[in-house]
Amino acid sequence: xxxxxxxxxxxxxxxxxxxxxxxxxxxxxxxxxxxxxxxxxxxxxxxxxxxxxxxxxxxxxxxxxxxxxxxxxxxxxxxxxxxxxxxxxxxxxxxxxxxxxxxxxxxxxxxxxxxxxxxxxxxxxxxxxxx
Numbered sequence: 001x002x003x004x005x006x007x008x009x010x011x012x013x014x015x016x017x018x019x020x021x022x023x024x025x026x027x028x029x030x031x032x033x034x035x036x037x038x039x040x041x042x043x044x045x046x047x048x049x050x051x052x053x054x055x056x057x058x059x060x061x062x063x064x065x066x067x068x069x070x071x072x073x074x075x076x077x078x079x080x081x082x083x084x085x086x087x088x089x090x091x092x093x094x095x096x097x098x099x100x101x102x103x104x105x106x107x108x109x110x111x112x113x114x115x116x117x118x119x120x121x122x123x124x125x126x127x128x129x130x131x
Contacts, residue, residue, distance in 0.1 A: 006106065008115060009099040012122040016129050018069055018094040021087045024129050025071040025096075026064040034124035037117060049076050096125060 014021055024030055028050045031039040039060070043051045048061050061079065063072040074082030086097040098118050102111055 005104050006102045006111065007099060008102065008111060008118065009097060010115070010118050010122060011095055011097045012126055013090055014094045014096055014126055014129055016093055018087045018089050019066075021094045021096055021125070021129050022064070022066055022069055022071060025085060025087065025125065026062065026066070028060075028062045030128070031060075031073075033128060035121050096122060098122060 028042050028044070031042050031050070031052075039050075039052045040054055041052070042060075043053060045051045045059060048063060050060050050062060052058050052060060059076050060073050060082070061076040063074060063079070064070060069087040071085045071087065072079075072082060073085070074080070080101075082100075084099045086099075088095050088097070098121070100114065100118065102114075
């Protein structure tokens with residue numbers, strides 16, 4: 001039987017329009033601002049693929065669909081691995097939803113450490129889009 005692993009989802013309410021949040025997130029140039037641990041710098045490679053010239057160098061595909069509020073940051077080789085985000089309208093602004101998935105055997109301490117990073121990233125997005 002295949003294990004589904006473990007999901008980690010966090011949200012943050014933002015006092016700005018969903019469109020503004022989507023536009024910010026879908027521009028990969030902003031990754032170093034809100035996710036510096038993952039992408040201290042980015043360079044466009046081709047299409048929706050960006051190069052992260054960190055050590056080790058890696059790539060990320062930014063899959064965006066404005067009408068659905070989808071901005072996913074996934075492996076170009078394994079699009080089921082990455083950060084899956086949704087921007088949806090809430091009563092007076094936007095709700096930003098981050099979801100990550102971990103293999104079933106991931107150590108709880110590693111999941112907890114990633115949760116801290118996710119919370120920091122959500123706050124960083126808020127600081128930038130609510131200006």
